[in-house]
Amino acid sequence: MxxxxxxxxxxxxxxxxxxxxxxxxxxxxxxxxxxxxxxxxxxxxxLSGYVSRMRYLMRLKEDDEACREALKSGKVLLYHKLSPLLRKTSSGYKLASLKTSDLEQILEKVGKDKHIVNESFLLGCTDKDEPQFSLDVGDLDRSALEQECRGMFVDLRKAFFMIPGPESPLAAKGQALLRWHQTNCFCSATGQPTVRNQSGSFRVCHSSGITYYPKMAPVVIVLVSDGSRCLLARQAMFPPGMYSALSGFCDMGESVEEALHREVAEEVGLEVENLQYSGSQHWPFPQSSFMLACHATVNPDKTQVNIDKAELEDARWFTYEEITEALQNLPRDPRREPPVFWVPPSYAIANQLLQEWANHQQLSRKLHGLK
Ligand SMILES: NC(=O)C1=CN([C@@H]2O[C@H](COP(=O)(O)OP(=O)(O)OC[C@H]3O[C@@H](n4cnc5c(N)ncnc54)[C@H](O)[C@@H]3O)[C@@H](O)[C@H]2O)C=CC1
Ligand SMILES: [Mg+2]
Incomplete structure (x- = not known):
């Protein structure tokens, strides 16, 4: 045969x-x-390790039974009202990743049915082939859980400054997927409940037959340079002292280039040229954005900013020295210390744009014999 x-x-x-x-x-x-x-x-x-891992994940996304099996031997990132659980280490903090069996015991200790573990969502797989999941236990007592888990739940924006850089995308994805499921429990066509698959890669409304997939909103972010300075802005809601690159949501039907030209014109009244793509990133706020990052220049004779005060509190040109110093500054507690100029954390793509710009400036200064 x-x-x-x-x-x-x-x-x-x-x-x-x-x-x-x-x-x-x-x-x-x-x-x-x-x-x-x-x-x-x-x-x-x-097959390379990477390819088999991706094929394995693909199977877990599609096969409910296989995903349930994988959860038994997997690790779970725990969230409380979307704040991830961190644990202290000798050198700082890290994301707590709990074995499913340990988590079941913890849940029983705090008086909860251990089967809620099955509500976890699939996030990925470590390079040691351990499947990873996220679970929000926001309806349980926070301090009892922190005690049992030997950790603490920390607001994600704060956590980005505490955990090692490579853990940030996972923490972000975990929160984003939990939020998406929490806010997509009903079909927008029929109002009927939607039902998740085991991995959480989609939800279906059995009444309308519509399948809903987790969404990201495309956002452009651009670091504008006049050759020797770069333009940063702050919104009133930013923490004191923090400035970032200009950003904005893409409108329906727009290309990245169109969105970028429009946002800069709207927010600071300038016309940019020489767009250069830098990279992209998933950003979990406000409800999952897909950040598309670029560099751009303006004519050095046309740098006068005209700020849209409805969007921005301030926008200013910063020198190379100011940027290199700000890249070293950590956020401060405004109740104790006066705010200094600082920029988003290293995980944020705005920080990557600033690093690239500073490296480029450093190189051209060397070429021109400047320090
Ligand atoms: N990862 C990073 O380095 C950075 C990420 N960002 C993210 O980019 C996002 C967008 O940047 P902004 O300058 O605030 O955008 P923006 O300049 O487009 O202004 C925000 C306003 O746009 C409107 N809007 C249009 N489409 C929207 C949508 N899909 N969701 C929410 N609001 C929408 C709302 O009125 C909102 O108040 C921010 O929420 C922030 O999370 C911003 C800067 C740095
Ligand atoms: Mg904006």
């Missing part, structure tokens, strides 16, 4: 296209394969 199967030996699992086998042994083999795959043990010489 000729079948498309995967040949499994004790040591190795290698794809082969056509293999001869009896019906029973093929059935047994496929069952073993299914089991091994669900345990994420299948290795393949032809």
């Amino acid at each position: 000729l079948l498309d199967v995967v040949t499994i030996t004790e040591k190795d699992y290698t794809p082969c296209s056509k293999a001869n086998s009896s019906k029973d042994s093929v059935k047994h083999m496929l069952q073993s394969f299914k089991y091994l795959f669900s345990c994420n043990l299948v290795l393949s010489r032809s």
Whole structure:
């Protein structure tokens, strides 16, 4: 009998296209394969670690049963009213990542049914192939949980300044997915409840048949330079002393370039040129933005800003020296210390734009023999 199967030996699992086998042994083999795959043990010489991880995640997103199995051996990031749980380490703080079995015990200790663990959403998978999930336990007593978990729930904006940089995107994604599910429980066409799949990659309204997927709103962010200075602005709601690059939501039907020209014109009354793409990032605020970051220049003879006071409290040109100093400044507690000029944390793409601009300035100063 000729079948498309995967040949499994004790040591190795290698794809082969056509293999001869009896019906029973093929059935047994496929069952073993299914089991091994669900345990994420299948290795393949032809796929890189990254590719097998992505394929594994793809399967967990689509297969409710496999996702439930993965949760049993996975890790869960805990949130309380969207604030992630952090734990103190010898060098600072880190995101707390709890084994599902440990979390179940903790939930029972604080008097909650351990099965609420099944409400977790799939986030990703570590490079050690451990599936990661997020769960909000905002209806439970915060301090009892903090005590049992040996950690504390911290507002995400604050947490970005506390946790190691590489953990920030995961903390952001965890919050964003939880918020999206919390605010999309009903169908906008019928008003009927929507139902999630196990991984949380979508919600369906069984009455209208509409499937809802988590959304991000596209936002342009641009660091405008006049050649030797860069333009930063602050909104009244920003923490004292903080300035950031100009940003704005894309309108329906707009390209990134159009949105960027419009936002700069609206907010500071300038016309930009020489747009250069820098990078992109998911940003969890206010309700998941997809940040598209660019550099742009203005004619050095036309730098007079005309601020839209409805949007911005201030917009100013900053020198290279001011920017390099601000990149070192951490936010201060305004009740204790006077505000200094500082910029968004290193995880924010605004910070990346400023780093790139400062590096570029440093290079051109060297070329021109300046310090
Ligand atoms: N990661 C980063 O480095 C940075 C991220 N950002 C993010 O970019 C977002 C947008 O920047 P802003 O300058 O505030 O935008 P903006 O200049 O477009 O002004 C915000 C206003 O736009 C309107 N708006 C249009 N579409 C909207 C939508 N889909 N969601 C919410 N409001 C919408 C609302 O009236 C809102 O008050 C901010 O909320 C912030 O979270 C901003 C700067 C840095
Ligand atoms: Mg803006």
